[in-house]
Amino acid sequence: GAVVSQHPSWVICKSGTSVKIECRSLDFQATTMFWYRQFPKQSLMLMATSNEGSKATYEQGVEKDKFLINHASLTLSTLTVTSAHPEDSSFYICSAASLGTQYFGPGTRLLVL
Amino acid sequence: AQRVTQPEKLLSVFKGAPVELKCNYSYSGSPELFWYVQYSRQRLQLLLRHISRESIKGFTADLNKGETSFHLKKPFAQEEDSAMYYCALSGRDAGGTSYGKLTFGQGTILTVHP
Numbered sequence: 001g002a003v004v005s006q007h008p009s010w011v012i013c014k015s016g017t018s019v020k021i022e023c024r025s026l027d028f029q030a031t032t033m034f035w036y037r038q039f040p041k042q043s044l045m046l047m048a049t050s051n052e053g054s055k056a057t058y059e060q061g062v063e064k065d066k067f068l069i070n071h072a073s074l075t076l077s078t079l080t081v082t083s084a085h086p087e088d089s090s091f092y093i094c095s096a097a098s099l100g101t102q103y104f105g106p107g108t109r110l111l112v113l
Numbered sequence: 114a115q116r117v118t119q120p121e122k123l124l125s126v127f128k129g130a131p132v133e134l135k136c137n138y139s140y141s142g143s144p145e146l147f148w149y150v151q152y153s154r155q156r157l158q159l160l161l162r163h164i165s166r167e168s169i170k171g172f173t174a175d176l177n178k179g180e181t182s183f184h185l186k187k188p189f190a191q192e193e194d195s196a197m198y199y200c201a202l203s204g205r206d207a208g209g210t211s212y213g214k215l216t217f218g219q220g221t222i223l224t225v226h227p
Contacts, residue, residue: 032213043199043217044157093157097213100145104157 003027004096006105013084014113021079021108023094029074030096035067038091038107050077084112115140117202119218126190127226134185134221136174136200144202146176146183147215151197160185160198170194190225197222 003026013019023033031052036044048069049057056069066088068080077096081088089112095102116139126132138144148160161169163176163183174185183200200218 034214043219044215046214046216049214095157095215100213101159101162102213102215103159104149106156 002098002101002103004094004103004105006092006094006108008108009106010109010111012111012113015085016083019081019084019110021081021092021094021110023077023079023096023105025075025096025098025103028096028098030098031074032097033071033077034095034097034102035069035077035079036093036095038093040091044093047079081110084110086112088112115144115202115204115216117200117216117218119198119200119221121221122219123222123224125224125226128192129189132187132190132194132223132225134198134200134223136183136185136218138181138183138200138202140181140202140204142204144176144204146174147201147203148172148174148183148185149199149201149217151199153196157199190223192225192227195223195225 005024007022011019033050035047037047038044046059047062050069050071052071052074058064071077089110091107091109093107095104118137120135146163149157150160151157172187174183176183197220199220201215203215
């Protein structure tokens with residue numbers, strides 16, 4: 001149980017385009033999901049907390065207009081990287097909370113050319 | 114502010130040897146501590162949490178509030194324990210409810226040699 005999926009698993013896009021990443025809790029409902037970013041050989045950095053039916057809460061230094069988060073249902077949160085640039089290339093990981101524990105997705109590798 | 118420190122980026126032991134992965138934290142309130150593990154090419158998964166006081170795959174961790182530590186220990190390491198280990202902290206409100214969001218340490222790569 002408690003499986004979280006992400007789609008796509010990897011994406012390559014041109015600079016200036018927008019990319020949407022989906023995070024789904026497959027067998028449980030999650031009122032709260034989290035989005036992290038991980039650079040090579042570094043730890044996970046929390047970007048934002050996504051709450052179902054309300055606006056996301058962004059961590060300091062994370063541009064909310066750059067990283068749009070939508071949590072329209074109890075099983076789906078999306079992260080849209082708008083007007084992506086090469087510096088946005090990274091590994092994006094989501095997690096969904098259930099009973100005080102976070103369950104992580106497999107991650108999405110984004111490469112912006 | 115909350116902070117998690119894992120002082121060792123790399124840790125190597127031989128099979129059958131004891132292993133201890135260090136984790137220290139800084140948090141003014143009541144913390145909830147976790148250990149997550151990431152095996153090669155797999156997603157991050159929960160290993161254990163301090164409130165459960167359980168042993169998973171032979172690993173244990175005790176929260177030491179005096180030393181603000183949550184070190185992960187295993188008496189006899191196995192080759193399959195080789196992985197990246199992350200210590201993480203979540204704050205809790207006055208009622209004991211977790212805020213949910215996690216602060217991660219930098220991680221320790223454990224290699225167990227045959």
